Amino acid sequence: MTPPTLGQAPSQQHRMRAIGAGSAHAKAILLGEHAVVYGAPALALPIPQLTVVASAGRSPDSTDDQDDVLSTMTASASRQLVTEASGSLGRLVTEAKAYLGVLDSPRLDVIVDCAIPPGRGLGSSAACARAIVLALAELFDRRMSEGETFDLVQTAENVAHGRASGVDARAVGAPAPLVFQGGEAHELAVGCDGLFIIADSGDVGRTKDAVELLRTEFLRRPGAREEFVRRAWNLTDEARRALAAGRPRKLGACLTDNHELLRAAGLSTDRIDTLVDTALAAGSLGAKITGGGLGGCVIALTEMGQAREVTRRLHAAGAARTWAVPLKGPSRHAR
Incomplete structure (x- = not known):
């Protein structure tokens, strides 16, 4: 419209x-x-x-x-x-x-x-x-x-x-x-409980630069765009199914694999990678950069019992601030 x-x-x-x-x-x-x-x-x-x-x-x-x-x-x-x-x-x-x-x-x-x-x-x-x-x-x-x-x-x-x-x-x-x-949005079925910890790296993300970097790479390597989109699509579908089926460990693995895809494309930073590694070492089920890239935030899926330690270690590793967003299932929003 x-x-x-x-x-x-x-x-x-x-x-x-x-x-x-x-x-x-x-x-x-x-x-x-x-x-x-x-x-x-x-x-x-x-x-x-x-x-x-x-x-x-x-x-x-x-x-x-x-x-x-x-x-x-x-x-x-x-x-x-x-x-x-x-x-x-x-x-x-x-x-x-x-x-x-x-x-x-x-x-x-x-x-x-x-x-x-x-x-x-x-x-x-x-x-x-x-x-x-x-x-x-x-x-x-x-x-x-x-x-x-x-x-x-x-x-x-x-x-x-x-x-x-x-x-x-x-x-x-x-x-x-x-x-x-494709311009359409639908609520997700949520079948598991958990907690997302979002950590601010303190660095401003550069979405336009990230988009241009990715576009240049796609032009430089024939087939690169198709491979990137295919892998991202498969990971998103796997994560959607895991979320609906109540499989938080599988969902976490999809998050981490998606981070590796974005990191390999040059969209992460040393500080972001440090925060991802810190969250995983502290017991998170999965972690990745979130958003356009080249700065910004990390999101980590964490069980409630590990949340305090994950948050503590993220701050010790340099996170400027953190927020906790509950994931609740089975969701009344599920379809």
Whole structure:
């Protein structure tokens, strides 16, 4: 679905609430990053404890025709990252207003309070975009379908990252783990309990650089793309079956094998590899880099009894911070 042009937007006179609010959460890719762009499936995990809240309302300064997006990053972020995010979110506000048919509305202030560290592969940009879209829809008392929300968020993601697969735009609003393929998302069947420990390496990931590195390698070696996608696809399918069947050790092995695939493609770093090795040595069932690569985070599947030791040793190995995301099964979300 393509967002309508201004001429196609709703024509009724807009009504404004005093304030509109929207929220979204972080996500982590379990398996399938990069390959998902080429049609393979990817598995994504919502991280509900890392959130974004956006508030939108009439600006007291009506002399300026430009929208003002005020970003408050509660997680540490460089000034450059905040500036880049503010610019892309400002464009999103304009596009969302055009979609809603309210470009002639008074100047707005949109405040974004983001607890998701940017540049870590956790979906910060997509979550901010979703929160803003929902805040504007509420401000102007408009109902938006999930598909309409996705389209606007995906437009912003394509600006931020180039060719975006769409998995982030779906996952930052998902209530449960999901499988994403070819633009379609479905909830995953979960048949086992466990705990995912996510460790921030402290290094900003470079998704665009990682995508270009992989593309160059695919052009340099005939058949490299097909082999990469085939292996990633098989691992993701194996992991999906293991997750549904309640086989956490098999799921963990798939995570580790996927990391080796990404590492061999040059998408990992020494620090990421150290954190993966540390998690495995501490008793994790599997561990890998998550997200675009060249920095960012590690995700490790851990049994509850090992979680404290895994977390302790990850911090000792240099992790800037960690988060624990429970995996519960049999899931009420299973199909």
